[in-house]
Amino acid sequence: MRQKKSAITIKVIIIFFLVITSTLLKSQNEYAIKLNFSGKSDSILILANYFGDKFQIVDTAGYMDNVMMFTGNTRLKGGIYLVLNSKKEKLFECLIDKDQTFSILSDSSYSATQIKTIDNIENDLFNKHLIFTNQTYEKVNLLHKQIEKQKNNQAVTDSLQLEITALSDKLIAYRQHEIAEHPGTYYAVLLKAMIEVKIPDDIKQKSDLAYAFMKKHYWDNFDLADSRLLRTPLLPGKIDTYIEKLTPPLSDSVIQSIDFMIKLTRENKETRDYLIWNFTSKYQNPKIMGLDKVFVYLADNYFAKFDIANTTPSIKQKIIEKSDQLRKILIGSKAPELWLIDSTGSYRSFSEIETDYTVIFFWDQECNICKKELADLKKLYDNKKHNLEVYAVCANADMDGWKNFIRSNQLSWLNVNGTKSMSVDFHDLYDIYATPVIYLLDKNKKIIAKRINANQISQVIQMQ
Structure with a gap:
């Protein structure tokens, strides 16, 4: 019994000490978070905050007089913060908002059931x-x-x-x-941000009405104007669901959803800029054909008009240049002209092709993936199912190797070599950074599909 009473007394003394210390620290620092862990603990701890799907390190602390202390002269931005070990593994989370001077007690398990907070009611509630x-x-x-x-x-x-x-x-x-x-x-x-919008019972079974209700009210409980929610793990999942499940995978629909989200930030620059950068990264090289139009839209309507965080003049210029490059090859645009040398030494353009469809095939005879794609394309070409011609652009400067490959594989379509040109470099014109790449044009030489596989060409044509 004496040992138990002694243990309780020591704990009370520690709590009293932490309360007094916290009071003194309030006058010395903008934030001061004292950590006291019983049992074995890490020698160094890291304080970080969530930021979208990543986290940002804001402070580190080592042992001093059997306690650890995160302190600073600049107030921390509100959000959910993580305490990490030296391996950057999460130990536990805490809330940081208005009151930034408090203490945390725990054992070395860092379990929520063992954590106690001094001088911070919100963290007690959160725990x-x-x-x-x-x-x-x-x-x-x-x-x-x-x-x-x-x-x-x-x-x-x-x-x-x-x-x-x-x-x-x-x-x-x-x-x-x-x-x-x-x-x-x-x-x-x-x-509140954790509570999903509930679809009324009377429309649950009516899929169109249920969808419309969810799309309209999806953000009702999540305040995008509150940048503190940016520093939580909640936002990335909310964005993904809204874009991937509630927005049709069409460029105009995606643009409309993005504009709506940015409007909901109510000019909160931090959240607005995060959203803009998030979608710029996502749609620069989109997984779904045609959604690069979203990147162009973001460049024209946000980067060109607003001061976006983390955008130096050179970065802004690169984004504008990239959007100008993609603008010329958006779905529905007329394909940029190419004048490239053929195997006889003459310069040829795909504009001379008069079939209903033209396939521009960027490839390299030394590329194994290209060879597989070429085999599928040749099979489609030889069966004459569609009225199409192929304008095959080789990216390899080995002219003899290219010509030998053409002869040995009996490639009878229009073969040209992209390394000798009377037009702008095809890499820049068509955003070619690897091969193989296929563009499909209609009879007016407008782009109707791009970056598809050869075995998808028939499907695209049948949908026209």
Whole structure:
């Protein structure tokens, strides 16, 4: 009993010491976060904040008088912060907002159940929410495992699914209660951002109405004008769902969604600029054909008109130049002219081709992937299924090797070599940074598809 009483007394003394120290630090630093961990702990800890799908390191701390201290003369921006070990592995999270002088107690497990915060009510609330959420997810995961085992028993799986729904509803109710109890706090803003918009029961089964409702109200609970939410792990997933699942993969639709999101930032420059950079990176080399138009739009309507963070004059110039390059080869644009030398020494253009469709094929006879693509293209060409001609642009300067390859493979289409030209370099004109690349033109030489495989050409033609 004496040992237990002694342990309690020591803990009380530590807490009292931390409270006094925190009070003194308030007058000395803009932020001061004291860490006291019992048991074995890392010799160096790192303080970082989320930033989109990455994190930014803002401070480091080492042991001094058995405690660690993050301190600084500039206030930290509000958000969810991570405490990392020297290997940059996450130990735990904490909220940082208005009150930036507080202390954290924990053992070396860094478990939410073992963490105690001194002088910061929001972190206490955040930690309790984390414990409740973890307990809920553990129960849900167990139920999912039971469903997998009972997947052939519909009655049991339906019952288990109802339990999962009840747990989910309970978590939402908990968050809504916390929001109501703590208005005006960052904690409440964060919890609200976690609550998904609920589709009204009367339209749930009507897919078109349910979709329209979700698209319209998707951001109701997530305040894009609050840059503190930028420093959380929530935003990347929200963006991906909105763009990938709620926005048709068409350039004009994507542009409309991006503009709407930027409008919701209400000129919050930090969030606005993050969104602009996020989408600029995504659509410079998009996975879906035709969405490079989004990159051009962002360059014209944002980089050219606004002061975007982390954009030096040279970076801005490169973005504008890239957009001007892509603008000429957007879907629906007339293909830029090429005058390249053929195997007889004459300069030839694809404009002389009079078929319904023209395939511009950029390739290299020493490229194995090109050879496979070439075989598929030759098969399509030889079967005469479509009224098309091929304008094959070789990127290899070995003229003899190129000519020998043409002869040995009986390539009877229009063969030209891109290394000898009377026009602008094809690499710049057609954004060719690797081979093979295929462009498909209609009879008016307008681009109707690009960066497709040879075995996709028929499908594209049939859709015209």
